[in-house]
Amino acid sequence: MNRILIIAPNWIGDAVMSQPLLAHLKVIYPQSQIDVLASPWVAPIYRACSEVHQVIEARLEHKQLQWGLRKQLANQLELNQYTTCYVLPNSLKSALIPWLANIPFRIGYRGEMRFGLINLALDNPSKVNRPPMANHYLALANSLEHSQEIDTNKPVDPKLNISxxxxxxxxxxxxxxxxxxxxxxxxxxxxxxxxxxxxxxxxxxxxxxxxxxxxxxxxxxxxxxxxxxxxxxxxxxxxxxxxxxxxxxxxxxxxxxxxxxxxxxxxxxxxxxxxxxxxxxxxxxxxxxxxxxxxxxxxxxxxxxxxxxxxxxxxxxxxxxxxxxxxxxxxxxxxxxxxxxxxxx
Structure with a gap:
């Protein structure tokens, strides 16, 4: 089974905007299991996403390294043998856990000195030229080879389900x-x-x-x-x-x-x-x-x-x-x- 980990963004709106990416990954890899590592603040968004198998909550504080906690989480996540991780925030800290967990494919946008931590990186568009956030996250699915590339200019609507x-x-x-x-x-x-x-x-x-x-x-x-x-x-x-x-x-x-x-x-x-x-x-x-x-x-x-x-x-x-x-x-x-x-x- 293809196991995919998502490192969630820290804002509720951004978390909602990431749902089309999850939905598209399920289309590309219908047998995959998608887990999400999220703060308690945004975890409920992913509990409302039908594509998510498990939400892993972690109190990762803003602007704090919390090296011990990140290392502990990485050790736990490594046992799940994820093949791919999508790192949605642009920070260096957010890319540490999947790197420490030895996840082979670590996908995200270039940002904040994280060369090597992200090994499949897309150029981060300028704020002037950046598409809507849902399309911005969805474009990350184009990092891996599959049969049909996504048109990231086409409008996409997030969808949530009430648990x-x-x-x-x-x-x-x-x-x-x-x-x-x-x-x-x-x-x-x-x-x-x-x-x-x-x-x-x-x-x-x-x-x-x-x-x-x-x-x-x-x-x-x-x-x-x-x-x-x-x-x-x-x-x-x-x-x-x-x-x-x-x-x-x-x-x-x-x-x-x-x-x-x-x-x-x-x-x-x-x-x-x-x-x-x-x-x-x-x-x-x-x-x-x-x-x-x-x-x-x-x-x-x-x-x-x-x-x-x-x-x-x-x-x-x-x-x-x-x-x-x-x-x-x-x-x-x-x-x-x-x-x-x-x-x-």
């Missing part, structure tokens, strides 16, 4: 909160990158109010990480603490968040990892862009609507608005988002 355990868990939480699964609007106000990716909280609050005014039996769930909890509380307070609005930021695991998004009527989010999850689950969604560029990191789904003003100053890709006005987000009004929701399902 039965996650679906059961979120159903129990919804039942306990007396929330009807068929009438849920999920709002995701967070974005790890910074304020220039976050639609104003007051706009989210206004939208939540309009949703429950227009549909009295609607339920609005604010979803995000523990770091978004205060943001969720602010939104709920600005919406008069309506009992039909729930702040679940930090109250679900990522597995449960995936399942919740999967049963939602509509997802409204910033450009974030949860946006990409919604796209991969093919739920109706509205994605709000500010400082980032939807031409490079769009939600890859026919059910997604993108709102982006494309101002002369955007995309700036800055964490804080260099002009101080944040018009790229503030000028996208709640009534505009509501209109996009009403035509999305």
């Amino acid at each position: 039965p355990a996650a679906k059961e868990s979120i159903s129990a939480k919804l039942q306990a909160a007396v929330i009807n699964e068929n009438l849920i609007y999920v709002l995701c106000p967070g974005a790890e990158y910074g304020a220039t990716k976050r639609w104003p909280a007051d706009h989210f609050a206004s939208l939540a109010q309009q949703l429950i005014t227009n549909q009295s039996d609607a339920q609005v769930i604010i979803l995000g990480s523990k770091g978004d909890h205060a943001l969720g509380e602010h939104i709920k307070a600005e919406a008069n603490n309506d009992s039909r609005i729930y702040n679940w930021c930090g109250k679900t695991s990522l597995d449960e968040a995936i399942a919740l998004i999967g049963v939602s009527k509509v997802l409204v989010s910033n450009d974030s990892g949860l946006m990409h999850i919604g796209a991969a689950l093919k739920v109706p969604q509205v994605a709000i862009f500010g400082s980032s560029d939807p031409r490079h990191t769009p939600p890859l789904s026919e059910k997604a609507k993108v709102l982006w003003l494309n101002l002369p100053c955007s995309p700036c890709h800055k964490r804080e608005c260099p002009l101080g006005h944040l018009k790229c987000l503030k000028d996208i009004l709640p009534i505009t988002v509501l209109g996009a929701i009403q035509t999305s399902h």
Whole structure:
């Protein structure tokens, strides 16, 4: 059996974007077993990928060598006798484990002084010429010889599946909160990158109010990480603490968040990892862009609507608005988002 190891990226959105690579490897090597080495933060994404046999979680910290842990992991992985490893991050550290594990074919992009650690390397395109991330990862499949080379210019859509355990868990939480699964609007106000990716909280609050005014039996769930909890509380307070609005930021695991998004009527989010999850689950969604560029990191789904003003100053890709006005987000009004929701399902 051909055993393949994937070294996962560290961001949720990037992890979602890697799914088409896994799907294509399964087409090329239908008898292969694909395992993924991932941090606990992104491991749930791969548990939602039907192509993955096993997710191996490891607490590999950002910007830390952790030589002892990497050596220990390599010794464990060597026993699995992988034939091939795809190293998705560009860092030197990410290439150490498959090299130490003596995996014969170690595939990735050139980057950060890892000559020899990666023995089948592709040139890393410049940020200006880089294709969408899903295509960027998919191109790695062209490193090994097979019958048909992939057209990396053709659009590809990631696809996730909700695990039965996650679906059961979120159903129990919804039942306990007396929330009807068929009438849920999920709002995701967070974005790890910074304020220039976050639609104003007051706009989210206004939208939540309009949703429950227009549909009295609607339920609005604010979803995000523990770091978004205060943001969720602010939104709920600005919406008069309506009992039909729930702040679940930090109250679900990522597995449960995936399942919740999967049963939602509509997802409204910033450009974030949860946006990409919604796209991969093919739920109706509205994605709000500010400082980032939807031409490079769009939600890859026919059910997604993108709102982006494309101002002369955007995309700036800055964490804080260099002009101080944040018009790229503030000028996208709640009534505009509501209109996009009403035509999305």
